[in-house]
Amino acid sequence: MILTVTPNPSLDRTYELPALTRGAVLRATADRVDPGGKGINVSRAVAAAGHRTVAVAPLGGPEGALLARLLGEHGIEAAGVQIAGSTRVNVTLVEPDGTLTKVNAAGPEITAAEAEALLDAVRARSAATDWIACCGSLPRGLPGEWYAELVASSHRAGARIVLDTSGAALVAALRERPDVIKPNAEELAEAVGRPLATVGAAVRAAEELRTRGAQCVLASLGADGQLLVDGSGTYFGSARVDTVRSNVGAGDASLAGFLAAGGTGPAALAAAVAHGAAAVQLPGSVMPTPADLDPSSVTTTTDVPLDRPLTEPAS
Numbered sequence: 001m002i003l004t005v006t007p008n009p010s011l012d013r014t015y016e017l018p019a020l021t022r023g024a025v026l027r028a029t030a031d032r033v034d035p036g037g038k039g040i041n042v043s044r045a046v047a048a049a050g051h052r053t054v055a056v057a058p059l060g061g062p063e064g065a066l067l068a069r070l071l072g073e074h075g076i077e078a079a080g081v082q083i084a085g086s087t088r089v090n091v092t093l094v095e096p097d098g099t100l101t102k103v104n105a106a107g108p109e110i111t112a113a114e115a116e117a118l119l120d121a122v123r124a125r126s127a128a129t130d131w132i133a134c135c136g137s138l139p140r141g142l143p144g145e146w147y148a149e150l151v152a153s154s155h156r157a158g159a160r161i162v163l164d165t166s167g168a169a170l171v172a173a174l175r176e177r178p179d180v181i182k183p184n185a186e187e188l189a190e191a192v193g194r195p196l197a198t199v200g201a202a203v204r205a206a207e208e209l210r211t212r213g214a215q216c217v218l219a220s221l222g223a224d225g226q227l228l229v230d231g232s233g234t235y236f237g238s239a240r241v242d243t244v245r246s247n248v249g250a251g252d253a254s255l256a257g258f259l260a261a262g263g264t265g266p267a268a269l270a271a272a273v274a275h276g277a278a279a280v281q282l283p284g285s286v287m288p289t290p291a292d293l294d295p296s297s298v299t300t301t302t303d304v305p306l307d308r309p310l311t312e313p314a315s
């Protein structure tokens with residue numbers, strides 16, 4: 001079972017518009033609502049891969065109730081922690097040429113008691129869990145060390161834990177030795193405090209985060225592919241992609257693929273790359289199903305192209 005933790009989930013409402021005109025009343029030609037949030041994306045992809053997954057998230061108001069119902073429809077068990085605030089609604093406006101305009105709400109503030117109830121919800125399920133995936137930024141009210149506490153309590157329960165977050169929340173959690181972290185190039189650059197221009201620079205940054213506590217670093221480098229740096233060595237994986245439709249959620253899909261394939265070693269890296277490549281060929285943050293994957297397009301190697309410049313250097 002793969003448990004995900006999404007501290008700031010959302011209801012993602014998408015409106016398709018004939019044109020986006022400022023200051024006008026716009027009539028949507030179609031609209032939909034999807035469960036949103038990075039851990040929830042991971043659960044969606046894990047469920048699509050046929051694994052059992054439980055999503056822990058704070059839920060509040062009618063929006064929270066609707067989110068729980070939508071999760072159920074996606075085959076995800078919702079372990080909602082009731083909060084006084086209301087689950088946020090994020091809005092995406094889609095123009096006919098595919099241009100997306102997003103409005104993300106800050107989300108509710110979490111009280112100290114609710115923060116504790118979230119930790120309890122994870123602890124109650126940790127012993128029955130193979131992996132705990134904690135994804136996204138921390139909402140207002142959750143202390144910067146909240147993920148660090150979660151890593152410590154998960155390890156006490158014998159569960160392995162992966163963190164996909166950034167900034168101070170990531171740095172603070174390293175000292176508790178998370179089993180895996182999944183930074184993208186920007187998050188990696190921010191954590192080591194220097195820009196990254198080549199694959200080799202990303203490898204050195206990942207090695208530095210290992211010396212600071214991460215046991216394994218799965219670094220996603222956008223179009224350039226992914227690095228896996230663990231105690232056994234360094235692996236590089238990439239895939240051919242003809243047309244990129246949307247890279248939103250590609251990292252979440254990758255992480256789901258990695259965990260569904262065991263969460264360790266080059267075979268899991270290959271699954272992560274296959275899921276990332278499939279995700280970018282799907283619209284919005286749609287998560288790939290096994291039918292969308294093309295494992296034959298993926299290559300992994302220990303012969304890492306250290307001198308290769310990153311397509312999008314990270315500052």
Ligand SMILES: Nc1ncnc2c1ncn2[C@@H]1O[C@H](COP(=O)(O)OP(=O)(O)OP(=O)(O)O)[C@@H](O)[C@H]1O
Nearest residue numbers: 184220221222223225241248249250251252276277
């Ligand atoms: N333009 C692209 N072409 C081919 N593959 C891509 C592209 N963008 C992303 N991918 C694949 O998806 C993986 C994850 O993408 P990325 O590094 O952008 O994650 P991310 O920034 O964490 O995304 P998010 O947080 O939105 O889910 C990449 O490592 C790669 O395998």
Ligand SMILES: [Mg+2]
Nearest residue numbers: 164184251252
């Ligand atoms: Mg990401």
